[in-house]
Amino acid sequence: MMYVFLLIAALVVGFFIGKILKKSENATKIVNSTTKLAVIALIIVVGSKFGASGVFREGFEIILRSGFIALLSSTLAIIISVVLLRTLTRRSDML
Amino acid sequence: MKYWEVLIALIIGIIIGILGVDLSNFSFSGFSMIDILLVCLLLLIGVDFALSDVNFRSLSKNSVKFITILVISTYLGAALAGYIAVYFFNDYYALIATLGCGWYSYTSATLVRYSVYWGSVALIANILREIACIMLYPALNKKLKISAITIGGATTMDTSFPVISSFGGKDVALIAFAHGLIITLTLPIIIETLLSFI
Numbered sequence: 230m231m232y233v234f235l236l237i238a239a240l241v242v243g244f245f246i247g248k249i250l251k252k253s254e255n256a257t258k259i260v261n262s263t264t265k266l267a268v269i270a271l272i273i274v275v276g277s278k279f280g281a282s283g284v285f286r287e288g289f290e291i292i293l294r295s296g297f298i299a300l301l302s303s304t305l306a307i308i309i310s311v312v313l314l315r316t317l318t319r320r321s322d323m324l
Numbered sequence: 325m326k327y328w329e330v331l332i333a334l335i336i337g338i339i340i341g342i343l344g345v346d347l348s349n350f351s352f353s354g355f356s357m358i359d360i361l362l363v364c365l366l367l368l369i370g371v372d373f374a375l376s377d378v379n380f381r382s383l384s385k386n387s388v389k390f391i392t393i394l395v396i397s398t399y400l401g402a403a404l405a406g407y408i409a410v411y412f413f414n415d416y417y418a419l420i421a422t423l424g425c426g427w428y429s430y431t432s433a434t435l436v437r438y439s440v441y442w443g444s445v446a447l448i449a450n451i452l453r454e455i456a457c458i459m460l461y462p463a464l465n466k467k468l469k470i471s472a473i474t475i476g477g478a479t480t481m482d483t484s485f486p487v488i489s490s491f492g493g494k495d496v497a498l499i500a501f502a503h504g505l506i507i508t509l510t511l512p513i514i515i516e517t518l519l520s521f522i
Contacts, residue, residue: 233516239363240509243370250375257375264368268429269333271361274347275432275447276337281346282440291441294418295448298409302422302449303456306401306474307464313393314471318386324471 330428330451348436358433365429369508383498390470391502398425398474398507399514416522417442420515424450425477425507426457426484434515438522453477457484465491473500478511480504 250256314324340347350357383391406419417439424431428450436443457476461484464472469492476484481504489497 233513235359235363236366236512236516239366240370240512243367243372244374245370246367247371247374250371252375257372260368260372260375264365264372265329267361267365267368269329271358271365271429271433272330272333272447273337273340274357274361275436275443276334277341277345277347278337278436278440279334279444280338280341281344282341287441291444292448294409294413295421295445295452297412298405298418298422298445298449299452299456301408302402302405302425303453303475304401305404306398306477307468307471309400309404310394310397310471310474311468313397314390317393318389324468 334447356437358437362430362433366512373505383502387495387499387502390499391506394470394474394499394503395506395510397471398477398503399423401474402477415439415442418445420518420522421446421449423511423515423518424453425511426450426453427478427508427511428454430512431515434512434519438519450477454479454483458487461487462491469493469496470499473503476500476504478504478507481508 247260311324337347348356348358352360355363402423402425403419406422409418409422410416412418417435420435421431421442424446428447431450432443432447434443435446453475457472457479460475461472464475473480473488473492473496476488479485480488480500485497485501485504488500492500
């Protein structure tokens with residue numbers, strides 16, 4: 230649970246840093262490129278763990294399961310939202 | 325971010341791993357590399373949100389209702405899909421992979437600490453979900469312009485946002501951004517809480 234607080238604290242601290250920073254095109258550009266770098270670094274680290282573990286030998290099974298999960302979660306999310314929007318807003322034009 | 329960049333990063337990481345270097349083993353004062361990078365990523369998301377020009381005061385009551393319904397639908401869809409995935413694959417980590425809601429960097433990095441296999445599944449599944457949103461939203465937009473936002477999950481505030489705003493219009497774009505933002509803010513809490521029970 231401590232980890233959750235650490236992550237939330239990071240978000241909140243980031244938000245306040247952003248409020249202190251002056252809104253400018255440069256600041257947004259720097260933040261966007263740094264975020265991109267952090268994501269790339271994270272993927273490289275995850276990939277290295279993946280490569281070192283030898284799990285990649287089960288590549289096809291991983292892709293198959295990933296596809297199944299992605300398809301199922303997106304389809305169910307759309308179906309549920311259509312049902313909820315139709316029931317709760319009673320507007321068939323806003324689906 | 326472009327897909328080829330993600331793919332190249334993943335291939336570089338896998339090659340480093342095959343060469344025998346597991347970068348996640350590096351740690352600084354008790355925090356692993358993944359922990360540090362995740363904290364940095366969330367810090368940057370916080371800064372990015374504060375710097376964005378979005379004015380939530382312009383949201384109408386109806387829009388708030390739509391956003392609430394969409395967030396609930398995204399999580400319910402993911403939870404139901406997770407339940408089915410757990411039934412088929414007999415592993416509770418499948419639930420975490422489905423709950424990623426398109427946020428592949430966070431979900432995979434978090435899950436890889438527990439299971440490398442499911443961390444990899446989470447990475448690819450959530451990248452596929454992001455691609456699905458970008459590719460399918462223009463087609464689904466005519467009949468399901470609001471409910472199709474749920475495919476994107478957390479990505480509707482960043483990578484899939486331009487597609488949604490150009491095909492769905494200004495009102496839908498604001499709903500999509502708020503939806504993505506709420507998912508981004510709540511997802512770490514939900515995933516970490518669930519992981520503490522598994």
